[in-house]
Amino acid sequence: MVEVNEKIAIEHGLKSDEYKKICDLLKRTPNITELGLFSAMWNEHCSYKSSRRHLKKLHTKGEQVIQGPGENAGVVDIEDDDAIVFKIESHNHPSFIEPYQGAATGVGGIMRDVFTMGARPIANLNSIHFGSPAHEKTRNLLRGVVKGIGGYGNCIGVPTIAGQTCFDESYNGNILVNAMTLGLVNKNKIFYSKAAGINKPVIYVGSKTGRDGIHGASMASAIFDDKIEEKKPTVQVGDPFTEKLLLEACLELMAGKSIISIQDMGAAGLTSSSIEMASKGDLGIEIDLTKVPCREENMTPYEIMLSESQERMLIVLEEGKENEAKKIFDKWNLDFAVIGKTTNSKNIELIYKNEKVAEIPIDFLAENAPMYDRKWIKAKLPKESTFSKDKFKSLKLSDCLKKILIDPNIADKEWIWNQYDHTVMGDTIQKPGGNAGVVRVHGTNKAVAAAVDSSAAYCHAHPLTGGKQVVCESWRNMISVGAKPIAITNCLNFGNPEKEKNMGEFVECVEGIAEASKYLNYPVVSGNVSFYNETKDKGIKPTPSIGGIGLLNDYKKMMTMELKNEGNYLLVVGKTGGHLDQSVFARNILSEFNGPPPEVNLFNEKQNGISILNLKNKNLIETCHDVSLGGILTSISKMSIKSGKGVKLFPLEGLVNKFEYFFGEDQGRYIIEIKPENLKNVENMLKKDSIHVDKLGLVEGDKITLENDLKISIDEIKEGYKKWLKEYMIS
């Protein structure tokens, strides 16, 4: 057996003082298996040691919340007896090393988090970020990630209904793959991970344990260097077929009454699942490792405990229910083994070939894990740029528009979502490419909307504003399909927390998210943190991804963004100030990268959103789309391209700079289509609520026109918009 010392501890990713703390707690030197347990539980990924203190600031409560952060996933009430279980999680590090398996197992892992709680997954989403399209690795990483996401989700038979794809050179060395799943559960039949009772059998089900993924969680807690290729063996390998069987078997077992608690084996495998269950129940746990079904021969206790083989679950059963449970897993051809029991020792005890190979108080591994108050610096709000009038002189609206529509962050992503099965389960009523994905709650009149958003440029320019903005954008996506926003899950992707600037970005983004979600009553119910997205000293832009969900009580009243009828009015709800700093226009057309992000006014955001829902409930809105990246003209173009219907824009009133008006990225705005006979009524209602509204134009013909300034056919803008990604991928 390897002798443990400080050097070995450091190779396990522990710091010297952490190793010292372990020895002090144990009052002895740990053996190698025990050191493995500590390194797995005390790394950033599992312990949240840098983030915990700040995550407490998040707004996590609300009458809709059944379960907030701290469980496998969050749970919210969607009326009647229905609840939605949902969560987003990162799989960044493995996806960069091995894009297909990294992304696939990311999808598999998040689905397990959801069905562990008794919910049948009903929708998948993802947020993926890649380096510059010009970077040599980007194309292959994108191809691999998309294939991995599709390969797993398609096989399981859960529709992938929405997502976002971004490109920025800050991800050249660290791509982001965030996967989100929504599941549906009866709110009286939710399963939790807290173990209860002594001498209850601990059951292992699912795939066999192999040597794959050992130290995956530690790898996800480290920065990359030149030797990342060597880390390939730490990436897990996914088997969606087994996961499908595991899903069906677990749901079948859950229909009965034999489960006390259940937990999937995710990061740090058997170690974290067993310790978490015992820790939450304030119990001890004893495991006989000889009984763990292994795929390979002669696996050591250390390997068995740290393997991250996929598609495995740990269950604490009621006594005497073993045979009943085994029958179900036999039917689905899955391994089933009683590997231990709960105890009152409050220790984790590992037995291997009749010998005790580890014994550690659970507290040491869980509650006593280090927590750091890392130093951080507050970001200053950048000074506004002043754009001289000359800069606009030579520009034409049509040229700018065409260029913006083929910006990699704006261009159509159909090449991606055509590879995801988005219609299986027969309830997808809004496909990818809209404001949000929408699935019906099977067999009811209800539907659930979901979307994922991030705004790294804004967060990079000013983290506090950026954090607020992402939450608002998510809220707007819900409103735009006519859903009442319910709750969010967040995936916090950041650089190295040991650097004050990166830590500051994290702290302030979290504070921004907290403030907006509290104001909008849009609480955070689950999520994860991914630090150390850094390669050779270069970190990513701060990228919190927000996954939001909303409820439609009557799915027939869902709104879409396709323009409907010739002669209808288009209105912009919310005030346009013409904020160009940090916009796509500033970057792409003016080559200006500085300045503050658009201001977020939470009061207006809330008022505007609620007003839109009120108008929708009175059946006064034909079409709705939120105004985001690229501003009004970009949004209008997307609405036109989707429907094949043109727009006649009205001349701007007063001395407004048309570029600022049409490409500014001011927040809190929506474009709505209104029948002429409803115009007065709508304007009056909005005026009564003191909401700013502009008459933007009419649905007309097959071109987008503005007096003498703009005349462009839909076919002309559609071509570039639709083609960019397809051509990029084959070039």
Added chain:
Amino acid sequence: MKSSVIIFPGSNCDRDMDVALKKFGFENQMVWHNDAEIPKSDLIVLPGGFSYGDYLRCGSIAGKSKIIKSVIDFANSGGLVLGICNGFQILTETGLLPGILLQNKYLNFICKNVFVKIKNKENKYFKKIKKEILELHIAHNEGNYFCSMDELKSIEDNGQIAVTYCDFEGNDDEKNNPNGALKNIAGIFNKEKNILGMMPHPERMIDPFLSGEDGSLFFENLIESL
């Protein structure tokens, strides 16, 4: 009318098919792959999905499962057997239908709406459908139909081509071929036309809020023809 949907490990369109069959009036029952016998049925459906993970080859392991003998007996006695997507792949693996489904030409999974042209209405599956062109939905990685030239000739001579990929006007040329299938074939019959395998999913197109409604025409005809 009684129908049976077979569930293999890895099937994932079994529920969708159950919902569709019931919506159009079938008394449907779900049958587990490990059962030896199929309850009395007027129609057997092999649903879409990834039976046995599609490991080895799509549909090949399902094609050897315990229930398949009963499906073959039922088909040989003239019973109606419908295979959608993975179900089509299984039918070719059992030999009930000729040919095989290869990986899509551009090597990507494809999920989108397509148009198909009905090539033969002298059968229970399409008899009373008033349209010639249907808008259906595909979602597959291996839908590239292939068979030998001799087989193709025999398929054509016997009117076994059921539906072909086309555009909204019915042009079933190479331009409107999403996956590289021989002759744009999206679905075929056996000689007797009691067995139909097709890649498109009619069960995903059964109400106006989904991708479309032409799937309803398919099921309405099916229950009427039986």
